[in-house]
Amino acid sequence: MNHVMPPPSAPAAPGAPTPGRPPELLRPAGGITLRRRAPAQAPALNAAVRANLDHLRPWLEWAAEAPTPDRTAELTAAGVAAWDAGTDFIYLLGLDAEPGRVIGSFGLHGRIGPGALEIGYWVSAEHGRRGIATAAARSVTEAALALPGIHRVEIHCDPANTASGAVARRLGFRLDRVVDAPVRAPGETGRKQVWIQERRPPGPCTVW
DSSP: OOTTOOOTTSOOOOOOOOSSOOOSEEOOTTTEEEEEOOGGGHHHHHHHHHHTHHHHTTTOGGGGSOOOHHHHHHHHHHHHHHHHHTSEEEEEEEETTSTTOOOEEEEEEOOSOTTEEEEEEEEOGGGTTSSHHHHHHHHHHHHHHTSTTOOEEEEEEOTTOHHHHHHHHHTTOEEEEEEEOOOOSTTOOSEEEEEEEEOOOOOOOOOO
16 A cells, blocks of 8 residues: 555644546446545445554554544545545545445545645555555546646655555656655655656647
8 A cells, every 4th residue: 555645533734725626436447436525435445444454564554553433524524625626636545335434535636736746555465465546546547647838747656665665666657766754653664755657748649
């Protein structure tokens, strides 16, 4: 998982408003669905996070403690407001075969400057290594680059978080740089990879 996914129990740092809004429902291949996070999903999200704390803790600072249901509900409401404001777009990942269950979260965050969005994500331990994270991240990347004014998408992860780096690589992101970063979770090394994918320019126009 991407170690900078904002927590379900604390607000993300506000970013610049993004022109346009991505689709509220994304359907990647493989029987999975990404839905805009909504208050009705807060109990399922809380249950998923609490069930995956050991899996998330090495890379996610907020996974040090289990969020209370009330706190998850409160921050879910804040996420709804952030979507409406155009600064944060959070999706919950689910299986078509198990409606109502949450198995992960993917977000687009306007905290890296104008014209760009950062992807954050996590997938439950039992659904890892199945291509689910890659399929979902591809769908979210495509939605981001289709937005007006967005020309670049980034994935930030610790070099030790090889699963996140593998997702970025499979999706054709290029490793732009490795920078120093504060250590905030047990698995982190104090370094951060910045992976980038940019919107492809339109092809040449042929006039007949």
